[in-house]
Amino acid sequence: MNDMSHQVPTVATLHFEGASVVHRGQVLLRPLTLSLSDERCTLVMGPNGAGKSLLLRLAHGLLTPSAGRVHWQGGAPRQAMVFQRPVLLKRSALDNLTYALAVNGTPWQSRKNLARKALEHFGLAHLEKRPARVLSGGEQQRLALARAWLLDPEVLFLDEPTAALDPASIRAVEEAVRDFHRRGTRIVMTTHDLHQARRLADDVVLLHEGSLVEHSAAATFFTTPSSPTARAFIEGELVW
Numbered sequence: 001m002n003d004m005s006h007q008v009p010t011v012a013t014l015h016f017e018g019a020s021v022v023h024r025g026q027v028l029l030r031p032l033t034l035s036l037s038d039e040r041c042t043l044v045m046g047p048n049g050a051g052k053s054l055l056l057r058l059a060h061g062l063l064t065p066s067a068g069r070v071h072w073q074g075g076a077p078r079q080a081m082v083f084q085r086p087v088l089l090k091r092s093a094l095d096n097l098t099y100a101l102a103v104n105g106t107p108w109q110s111r112k113n114l115a116r117k118a119l120e121h122f123g124l125a126h127l128e129k130r131p132a133r134v135l136s137g138g139e140q141q142r143l144a145l146a147r148a149w150l151l152d153p154e155v156l157f158l159d160e161p162t163a164a165l166d167p168a169s170i171r172a173v174e175e176a177v178r179d180f181h182r183r184g185t186r187i188v189m190t191t192h193d194l195h196q197a198r199r200l201a202d203d204v205v206l207l208h209e210g211s212l213v214e215h216s217a218a219a220t221f222f223t224t225p226s227s228p229t230a231r232a233f234i235e236g237e238l239v240w
């Protein structure tokens with residue numbers, strides 16, 4: 001997605017400064033120093049248990065580091081997060097969106113109209129009355145993206161949003177991610193899928209066993225990774 005990175009407005013830089021996560025004496029994320037700047041699409045990669053979700057939770061402020069700090073230079077931007085298993089309310093698809101707008105302070109007169117537009121944008125218009133929790137995995141993921149879309153985030157965090165989806169749904173989610181990016185939203189997304197990372201990433205963060213292994217431009221990462229661990233990961237030899 002490099003071609004788009006010069007067309008979008010500047011977003012604040014996110015700094016991790018020696019940020020670590022320790023739980024009951026166990027180090028889950030070793031002190032991490034990393035800056036995410038520019039209007040990029042950053043893919044956070046690594047085997048199971050590497051610490052990708054922890055990094056994302058720290059970034060979005062859902063988790064406080066045990067030591068060090070995570071902060072936005074230039075003030076925290078408007079941000080949203082989409083999880084692998086979307087958290088949806090026991091309401092219709094439409095009501096999930098109007099509720100998010102209400103929480104966001106959108107005047108009630110315009111909520112339904114905006115929510116319907118978002119449903120349409122994500123190909124869900126025909127499902128507006130269906131309870132959100134009975135939607136298929138792919139539909140739920142699109143509804144979560146529609147909800148994020150309505151909040152017009154400057155930064156969007158996605159935690160393995162395509163992990164349990166079929167190829168068509170994966171394509172739909174990736175297209176939505178590109179759409180967000182075109183609109184100027186900075187993307188930070190975790191994935192296991194090397195092909196997906198090649199399709200989407202401007203830069204790649206590789207974690208392994210709770211440590212940062214590499215942060216480089218996607219072209220560099222995939223062609224000339226600087227560490228043996230990154231090479232092994234790209235070759236599919238780093239299972240965990």
Ligand SMILES: Nc1ncnc2c1ncn2[C@@H]1O[C@H](COP(=O)(O)OP(=O)(O)OP(=O)(O)O)[C@@H](O)[C@H]1O
Pocket residue numbers: 023028046047048049050051052053054055
């Ligand atoms: N609340 C918690 N309590 C104890 N251990 C945790 C907690 N959250 C995460 N961990 C551990 O921290 C490590 C990193 O977890 P994390 O979810 O960040 O991995 P991940 O890279 O996202 O893995 P996956 O690809 O499997 O989703 C794992 O070993 C996990 O078991």
